[in-house]
Amino acid sequence: MTSLFAPLDWLWLLLFTLLMIVCGVFFYRLGKRSQSDFFLAGRGLPWWLPASSVYATHTATDTPIWVTGVIYKYGLAGLWYTFFCAWAAVSSFVSARIFRRSLAYSQAEWQSLRFGGLGSEMLRGWVAGWQVFMNMFILGWVGIAMGKLCNVFFGWPLWVGLVTFSSICVIYVLAAGYWGVVMADFQQGVIAFIMITMVSAWGVAAAGGPRAIVKRLSGMNSSCTWTVPNLREPVALGALRVRDAATGQTLAESEGAFVVVRTQGRTAQAAGKEKVKAALLATAAPGTVLYPGPSDTLRMGETTTVVWAPQHDRRLVRVEASLDGGSSWLPVEESHYQGQKWRINPLSFTGMFRGQFPVAWFITMLVVALLGGFGMGTSIDWYTEAQRIQSAKSVRDASYSIWAGTLATLIRNTMWAVAVLGFFVLFPHIAAQKDYEMGWYVIGFKYLPVGMVGFFFAGILAIHLSTISTHLNLGAMYATRDFYHHYVNPRASERRLVWVGRIATLIVLGGSFVFGLIIGEEITAWLIFALWIMAAGVWLPNILQVIWWRFNSWGYLSAWAANLGLSWLVVWVLPRFGLIPELPDYLQFWSLMVLNALVYVPVTLLTKPEDMDHLVKYYVMSRPIGFWGPVKREAMRRGLL
């Protein structure tokens, strides 16, 4: 930190940190009044406060890491990976309004309003327990992302970044609960938005401006990454060829064999990176493989960048490697664009099912994002949004809040994306994901002037604290409202419930440290798996519970139980044993959706519908849309509508 920080940077960091903590703590007297204040700010907030909280919460330390990762790898098409949050655009007008009318504190409580009897109680306990766990888990991965950041840039051990900043955050969460969270979020959201805008502008300027970025991308040679396979032989001779994806015609091939060795050696790798960079920028005859060449040595198991001079920009090609003198060829990239100009096209599809950006993936993403807005819990973000929806002072404020918060999130992503394109132009030769995904942070620490670096880190702290505070309070809400208040002590005083909320906050914090240390550096793999568990198998049940009166608690419970088992099987276990191929993520989604439906649809139809009195009460209160005919008719017959 010494080398990156000047005294002026320390000053700004200290001042901004103090301001953020004081802003949260100041609302202590409001937060301590009642359970409703400690967890929902008394349900009296105008739309712009929960909106800024939606934005601030969904900007975490790990967010620029994965956004940078997908943009560096997929170009602007990578922005679609962040488009999942568009579910909120539909939800604003559908599920958010239904949920706000129900007056449930949490999603778990909503389950007990929507469903009845034993199944409803089991479901409330399950969802509450899952959410306490999930919030610890999210805190763990966000915390360890901060640990990783501090490790990379300052050399601190991973646990230091994890423990230090979450412990600072808990001060105002304990003091003022959700009042502190949402007020600090507003301030942190403003700081973060300005900081992200400034750093992104610096990134674009460092690369020479928008026109220079486009020009330099247009002039670069083609590239793709390749993880060299491990062989039994200690040394092998390799060759590469690039073929037209449609005709099979060879467009480029190695001019001589390169050497592949099993030994370790950092010097060779560093030299390789320089050669890759030179090859990407070199002027060469079309059809030449520029890296690796006859004088290069690659190591088995390492990920490197293959570079060739394109014949036709944006033509789809198949890249293949041979490690036995050309007798057999292995696929390196199945369907890949030549040149680098494709990076500035957000719709650079690589085929219906093939390549890095297939149409099938795009359609799946749109279905998940847009239809998901009809349900509750179709995205992992729903649970935090649900708290913000309930804290808004009216149904209209609830709608506006998640719509506006999500819009700010999408704008933020585009600012990051442009800066990351600038980073690619400056450092096009990085093959290892763990290196290039830190690109946006590199821009800030490398190019900002003295003083701005301290502000930059204060902004990072703002995005970190806003996410940590939300999940500490949310996890504590499920523990307090859905466990303690519902099962242990239904007659607890408001004062006691606030104190239980504080103790639960500390328990969630402790749990997050444990999860953070378990997750370690494998952030992305854990993140993706958590998203599949949350999204795939229970995606449709999460919609059905909102729009179909006949869907009951047993159907929903069975969907969850089946999903937990099936997601492990489909994503990890069966591919590891070679029983099924490793499926692309969009196929994992559809497989899990269909397999789960084979369980919960029969369970729903073979068990009784929910009690009509219970359904009528819920319908009159929440006014859901969809297939609610019998319940609506009964409510009208009783004169309730």
Place this chain on the structure above:
Amino acid sequence: MTEFLEPMRLGSPVLGVVLPAGVFLVSLLLTYLLIRRFMKGM
């Protein structure tokens, strides 16, 4: 990673004072306005 981190500062050093100070003042003002609006009567 250290190979990418060799500082190459872009922009005048004055920006390191002016821009963070501006953002800090805006944040301070917003905090004051939030407190005034929501803590009224407390």
